[in-house]
Amino acid sequence: MNVRVLVTGGTFDKEYDELRGTLSFTRTHVPEMLKLGRCRLRATVATLMMKDSLFMTAADRRRILAACRRAPESRLVVTHGTDTMAETAAVLGRGLKDKTVVLTGAMRPYRFGSSDGLFNLGSALSFAQALPPGVYVAMNGLCFPWDDVRKDRRRGVFARKIRR
Amino acid sequence: MNVRVLVTGGTFDKEYDELRGTLSFTRTHVPEMLKLGRCRLRATVATLMMKDSLFMTAADRRRILAACRRAPESRLVVTHGTDTMAETAAVLGRGLKDKTVVLTGAMRPYRFGSSDGLFNLGSALSFAQALPPGVYVAMNGLCFPWDDVRKDRRRGVFARKIRR
Amino acid sequence: MNVRVLVTGGTFDKEYDELRGTLSFTRTHVPEMLKLGRCRLRATVATLMMKDSLFMTAADRRRILAACRRAPESRLVVTHGTDTMAETAAVLGRGLKDKTVVLTGAMRPYRFGSSDGLFNLGSALSFAQALPPGVYVAMNGLCFPWDDVRKDRRRGVFARKIRR
């Protein structure tokens, strides 16, 4: 089974710029994380963009959708900033069928230690292999369908839209 | 959905004893790892034993099987040393039905940094939620059925029994 | 021998705010770092302020000078942002006598891993114990007198004012 990992940026890949003392993006850490996880799944990593998801535009989301459609793989993981992950999931959910796409991200940069990134990547790759076609968000050890997920910004966690 | 995590020891939970300069077990790190993963899945962690899997006996495996049967949850993750993980998986696979049980472990202790443990735990919890009843081994980002998995000791990875 | 550690902020103590996705200060990590270093030197840690040194004012520097004078200890370490560490060192150098004061900091936050902070703290505490009265900057494994040190911002290192 082949899985494609589409990188779009987000906290996952944020770095600390020592000379400027600010947060920045350089390159994705996904290949390093797959190596750390001793991952032997055939995974192709492709960087689409490196954006804080607060600055992601409708055009960016169309690019992500097009990349999912164009991918030869039918199973994909999309790394994404958490702030607008649910919005992108909705664009993909409405625009895709016959593919399993799992969005994931991190609350703390992988490179800063104590990150949830490695846990989330392991989780997303597994849901991407096991779930039927559909678009999902994998965060906090859970998997949400694209039309029933929101980020609870106050608590920094993902939840269903309506408490049942 | 509720998942039970049964802890049996293994490299996952090995520690470094500073006073003796040796490897040892103290307590499981699974709750700390779930916290690091910002995990919000309802997971009950129960420590069954703390053993290097090279020293695991037939009686130990019967205890693990009994604990899986007795658990109120129908979905379980078992943390286990990698050396005899496939043997325990076989005992569980023959003895259980109607439960989804995923065994996982680590090649490097979680507490030593650069560990695959957090990735594997995220992966195992996800497979445990998504897969139908059966016994599986989740390692290296992959999921193997209990009757078609072996540890390739020379390379330190899990593989199918026969190359196809 | 007793040493006082005066905390003023700087990269050393920067944290990542998960909910806002920004850099911030909460509390100092110096006590945790002393514990990690298994430090048994009698060290009293006092937080004077938590400031990015780019925003440090003349009044802030007078407060640091006053705190050094007021301290019962004759040996002090001052943690400080690197950007204006040399300026503060000059204020202390001109205003103090009969005390050994060593300023130090970090290029990368301690909490982000891969930090030089622990190395620098070990270094500063040692120079503070071993050097005669005077004001010094301890960075990059070196010790500079307050009147012959500058930060080379382009390279992110400390150097003597004039190449000899």
Next chain:
Amino acid sequence: MNVRVLVTGGTFDKEYDELRGTLSFTRTHVPEMLKLGRCRLRATVATLMMKDSLFMTAADRRRILAACRRAPESRLVVTHGTDTMAETAAVLGRGLKDKTVVLTGAMRPYRFGSSDGLFNLGSALSFAQALPPGVYVAMNGLCFPWDDVRKDRRRGVFARKIRR
């Protein structure tokens, strides 16, 4: 100022062998640690041996003494296992004059995270630059003369021989 770092092994450089599940030595981590500390001191690293200090013989200690004498530098740091660090310090203390030699080590391997190694290395390099000729042990943020130091094995710390 030039400093020579003589590597002799010890917990400092212990690694975890993933395939065997045991502690082992491969190569020294001192150059990586100096890089992490952004160290710009001219330091030459030379590996003399890679030994658990419990297995260090009288012949090994003579080799270390000879290496200290032979070194062109008059200031040296010796990394060493903690168990017999005081014994080696005594051999060097009796055999050397006109050189400043500082022995240091770690209670936890550098590669396992949460190590005191980086703190101790920063400390030892600083004492080596600042102290007059003599042989010292730098551990726990303190510096002991070779003839008044012992390891308190029960507590895992260094102390003076007699409480004063």
